Amino acid sequence: RKEVEQDPGPFNVPEGATVAFNCTYSNSASQSFFWYRQDCRKEPKLLMSVYSSGNEDGRFTAQLNRASQYISLLIRDSKLSDSATYLCVVRERGRRALTFGSGTRLQVQP
């Protein structure tokens, strides 16, 4: 079983749409949670950390449910520039390494 599971997509949505990605993690010792964005053939870049109370950064909203070991990302008013692969990432307590999901690909169409 993968430690971090994501639907690979692709999600094809029109500009202006709202799209949601989900992720589950298997390690109950996970302490820190993130969404990263990776453009084609580039390095991953931190989009936002995810906190238990939920958090928002502009058009992006992240939620964490520790009981269900579930993380979500909501993107409102999608832009063409949002097209990328979105990686769900966790870090286990006591470790420095990040554990990545395989990513969900988003394609925003005009």
Add this chain to the structure above:
Amino acid sequence: ETGVTQTPRHLVMGMTNKKSLKCEQHLGHNAMYWYKQSAKKPLELMFVYSLEERVENNSVPSRFSPECPNSSHLFLHLHTLQPEDSALYLCASSQDSSPDTQYFGPGTRLTVL
């Protein structure tokens, strides 16, 4: 952005070659990481160095040999690689006290023929 640089950016090598990947960070960090991203697989940790000591590693074949001579530089020495080792090799750095904030380099895209 030039916080974490990697050289070369692209590398093609035969199975009998020996090569090295280099990573340099200009952020004053004291922890450095090697990750591997193969096609159709998630990014996965290879090694973690903190204060120039290896502190974490996954089950990585011995044909990959890391070296961290100081807190700004990290190398990955490659020898007798297999075609399935073709991947994007990413370096990252952080403060050892803040592993949640890792900065990634652009990666070296390696092809083993």
